[in-house]
Amino acid sequence: MNIAQVARQFDLTTATLRYYERVGLIPPVNRRESGIRDYGEDDIKWIEFIICMRNAGLKIEALIEYTTLFIEGDSALEARRNILIDERERLIEKRLEIDETIKRLDGKIEDYDGKLLEKETELKSKAKTENKHK
Incomplete structure (x- = not known):
């Protein structure tokens, strides 16, 4: 598959793939x-992996290190595993922070809902009173 085809498949630009x-x-x-670049099945799997990991919030630096270690082969299995564990922990912490922020926002929204009610x-009471006086 050439670069234009792969770019279309993943809704990326060719510049992104070159990057x-x-x-x-x-x-x-x-x-x-x-x-001309000739993307094979393994290349496609790498791109899918990178997109998935980036969408999940993994840092580019960690992914570059992971790829470098992958190229080194089986001698780097443990190091690759550790990168994934570290990034997973970082994402869990981030999720906890987001959950806390959502709780605070829910409380604020409830306050507004109460005030709106x-x-x-x-206003309804005032409108009824005004209608009675007409």
């Missing part, structure tokens, strides 16, 4: 004799 390769987010892509009740 992924240049900075080491994905291993070097094989090229045809003409120099009070205001609506007050």
